[in-house]
Amino acid sequence: MAKKSGNRRDQLTTGQKRKISRLRKDLVRWYQVHGRDLPWRRDAAKEYEKICVEVLLQRTRAEVVATIYTSFFQRYPTWNSLAGSEISELEEVLRPLGLWRRRAQSIKSLATYAAEHDGVFPSVESELRGVPAVGQYVGNAILMFQHGQARPLVDVNMARVLERFVRPRRLADIRHDPWLQAAGQWLVQAGDPCEVNWAVLDFAALVCRARQPTCLECPVKARCKQGAGVISGRVGET
DNA sequence: AACGCGGGGCA
DNA sequence: TGCCCAGCGTT
Numbered sequence A: 001m002a003k004k005s006g007n008r009r010d011q012l013t014t015g016q017k018r019k020i021s022r023l024r025k026d027l028v029r030w031y032q033v034h035g036r037d038l039p040w041r042r043d044a045a046k047e048y049e050k051i052c053v054e055v056l057l058q059r060t061r062a063e064v065v066a067t068i069y070t071s072f073f074q075r076y077p078t079w080n081s082l083a084g085s086e087i088s089e090l091e092e093v094l095r096p097l098g099l100w101r102r103r104a105q106s107i108k109s110l111a112t113y114a115a116e117h118d119g120v121f122p123s124v125e126s127e128l129r130g131v132p133a134v135g136q137y138v139g140n141a142i143l144m145f146q147h148g149q150a151r152p153l154v155d156v157n158m159a160r161v162l163e164r165f166v167r168p169r170r171l172a173d174i175r176h177d178p179w180l181q182a183a184g185q186w187l188v189q190a191g192d193p194c195e196v197n198w199a200v201l202d203f204a205a206l207v208c209r210a211r212q213p214t215c216l217e218c219p220v221k222a223r224c225k226q227g228a229g230v231i232s233g234r235v236g237e238t
Numbered sequence B: 001a002a003c004g005c006g007g008g009g010c011a
Numbered sequence C: 001t002g003c004c005c006a007g008c009g010t011t
Helices: A014-034 A047-056 A062-075 A079-083 A087-097 A100-116 A136-145 A156-165 A178-187 A193-206 A225-231
Strands: none
Touching: A014 A156, A014 A178, A014 A193, A047 A062, A047 A079, A047 A100, A047 A136, A062 A087, A079 A100, A087 A100, A136 A193, A156 A178, A156 A193, A156 A225
């Protein structure tokens, strides 16, 4: 019989689990001091906004999304208003974010689904796959924000942190790398899943950046392959 | 597995 | 100029 469980190289070792658990603790601590105050994270933000904004955030800097956040949700305050919107108008509103044609279609079809289902999305991953514009990331966001499940927002940010701190991924596509997904899941397994996710995202955006990470001010540099260079004075890029 | 989508910020 | 940004659907 074909073995259906994943390759052993795709499983987390106990050492990796321990390392990731400590990372979670340290990043949450860092977040409580340095975390970003973004509008869709506030208590005032409706569940609709929290889910909808995930589409706005795709391949787009959070700071840019923040600049249109208020006007966007003033113009489209509900799933219904978005579902009934004019696609050309939606495109104009989304233009400053980039990816505006695709994004307008995605967000409207997502809204149409939501409007037809009273704003309730499936609570099972397999069924979520059938929802338009919902992939690995948005699916997990829905499971977390709407259904209270502990799910990792495994985007380019979380992937980069896990890869630098623990181990590089094996597959090019983040969505399909079993180890990466398992590592993300372990990361948000304890504590407040929302807070942990936001901690990782902010840490990745502000410290563990793609280009010129500021390892000198990194709270976990002592246990990081990259950060170890800083301690011995080798990474000091200018 | 690789590609297109896309405007804007930054070095 | 080239790289990168809270991804996804298609080929």
